């Protein structure tokens with residue numbers, strides 16, 4: 659069964675809008691876990707526009723499910739992850755000025771760098787995942803970095819599916835198959851939602867985990883967090 663990790667960046671965005679502590683991020687994360695989510699994802703960015711580095715330290719001791727920290731492996735991020743020792747780190751090649759993550763790693767060009775960073779996290783017992791586009795040569799490159807898992811960047815699927823193009827899932831199904839054959843675990847995320855998740859999860863084999871934030875928190879405005887998470891969990895059964 660595919661695990662659901664809830665990305666709580668957007669809860670931090672709301673909190674930061676007023677500079678106080680409402681909504682309280684730790685409380686929200688604990689509630690999300692109690693509603694059945696199997697993981698909590700955060701993606702601290704250098705400008706701390708949503709998740710702050712301090713949030714990671716506050717969350718770590720209270721979480722009871724898998725903690726997944728995503729981000730670009732700059733030194734500050736590497737230090738944070740090593741201190742927090744989450745279950746999983748997901749490396750994302752964030753561009754400086756990007757509104758959100760908008761590309762996967764070039765695992766061929768950055769192979770040596772990824773190898774080095776991944777080895778350090780693995781040495782400290784942290785499972786590694788790297789964010790990749792659904793391209794076979796990038797999956798092959800990922801396998802050579804020593805990473806435990808890949809996270810398939812699902813935006814092009816989400817856009818295609820919303821337009822009615824069901825073939826948009828094909829590269830994902832093929833890359834997941836290849837990754838599995840190469841011994842890699844398969845995660846996926848970005849713009850997954852209640853509309854597209856069932857189809858994605860049915861069509862893509864070997865999916866271990868999806869991390870979902872933007873759509874889930876938006877849907878929760880209408881349905882409430884508990885009901886929304888239950889709806890996601892039903893789709894992943």
Ligand SMILES: CC(=O)[C@@H](O)[C@H](O)COP(=O)(O)O
Pocket residue numbers: 665667668700701728750757758759789847848849871
């Ligand atoms: C890695 C990824 O897919 C992103 O979706 C990210 O985790 C979300 O980041 P923002 O919340 O900053 O858009």
Ligand SMILES: NCC(=O)COP(=O)(O)O
Pocket residue numbers: 665699728809846847848849850869870871872873874
């Ligand atoms: N890794 C993807 C993630 O955590 C959430 O992405 P999104 O659902 O906010 O697009």
